[in-house]
Amino acid sequence: MKFMVIRKADKDTEAGVMPTEQLVADMLRYNEEMIKAGVMLDGMGLQPSIKGARVKFDNGKPTVIDGPFTEAKELVAGFSLIQVKSREEAIEWVKRWPTLDGGGNVEIEIRQVYEAEDFGAEFTPEMRKHEAWLRDAAEKRCATQR
Amino acid sequence: MRFMVIVKANKDSEAGVMPTEKMLTEMGKYNEELVKAGVMLAGEGLQPSSKGARVRFDGKTRTVTDGPFSETKELVAGFWLWQVRSRDEAIEWLKRAPFADGEELELRQVFEMEDFGAEFTPELREQEKRVMAEAEKNRSKS
Numbered sequence A: 001m002k003f004m005v006i007r008k009a010d011k012d013t014e015a016g017v018m019p020t021e022q023l024v025a026d027m028l029r030y031n032e033e034m035i036k037a038g039v040m041l042d043g044m045g046l047q048p049s050i051k052g053a054r055v056k057f058d059n060g061k062p063t064v065i066d067g068p069f070t071e072a073k074e075l076v077a078g079f080s081l082i083q084v085k086s087r088e089e090a091i092e093w094v095k096r097w098p099t100l101d102g103g104g105n106v107e108i109e110i111r112q113v114y115e116a117e118d119f120g121a122e123f124t125p126e127m128r129k130h131e132a133w134l135r136d137a138a139e140k141r142c143a144t145q146r
Numbered sequence B: 001m002r003f004m005v006i007v008k009a010n011k012d013s014e015a016g017v018m019p020t021e022k023m024l025t026e027m028g029k030y031n032e033e034l035v036k037a038g039v040m041l042a043g044e045g046l047q048p049s050s051k052g053a054r055v056r057f058d059g060k061t062r063t064v065t066d067g068p069f070s071e072t073k074e075l076v077a078g079f080w081l082w083q084v085r086s087r088d089e090a091i092e093w094l095k096r097a098p099f100a101d102g103e104e105l106e107l108r109q110v111f112e113m114e115d116f117g118a119e120f121t122p123e124l125r126e127q128e129k130r131v132m133a134e135a136e137k138n139r140s141k142s
Helices: A021-036 A088-097 A125-145 B021-036 B087-095 B120-142
Strands: A001-007 A042-046 A053-056 A061-066 A076-083 A108-113 B003-010 B040-045 B053-057 B061-067 B076-083 B104-109
Touching: A001 A021, A001 A088, A001 B076, A021 A042, A021 A076, A021 B120, A042 B120, A053 B087, A061 B087, A076 B003, A088 A108, A088 B053, A088 B061, A125 B021, A125 B040, A125 B120, B021 B040, B087 B104
Parallel strands: none
Antiparallel strands: A001 A076, A001 A108, A042 A076, A053 A061, A053 B104, A108 B053, B003 B076, B003 B104, B040 B076, B053 B061
């Protein structure tokens, strides 16, 4: 099962407050454990919403609004993608999140990722083959750009 | 530059309403364009928050709250990870996404190693490179 682990924003992440060396080290150690366990697939931090934008679609027409966006708790500050045997295992890993983050006061959301088997007939065999090809090509891109 | 594109939830995504074959076809075409342009790095859809959970940290306490979560506009329904030359390029791609009515997408720039300062020491940077290379192995097996 795959889950997305979302570290919600707060006023510090929105202000672009950088993590301390100790927090960077703790986060790396935590990520390394998850990676060695075959659990962590990817993860990254997002820059404050002042650098971001929103696009709203209305009758097919897009409208662009620049950040910042005021509701910090609506915002994502970072995320990781994990692969686990159960929802409980995902929760257990998340409970071990580095305690220095957010001064020990963070909110993490865990959401299950849709996988091919979750879709029905509307996801036709051709579409499934196409999707597999797209994922493979994108993964190759991911590997080269880092 | 890398950007995360967040597709915000709405009542349909939260109700687990499946996309139609037409929507899936359009999305497949759009994703293919993104891949061919070398923009697409990753993308996933998220199941409704009723299957999710939140963990609150407070000192030594961990409080787990099961979904669903009522503030739909706070929720993520899906995301992409893109590699582009500029924020403008990302916005141009975004405007062409196959959405029609009321959907909202958020564009956020990813932190790269060069965005960090001295707190991300040379040793830590080496460790990060090594660790993320191993994550790639996990991805290819997933």
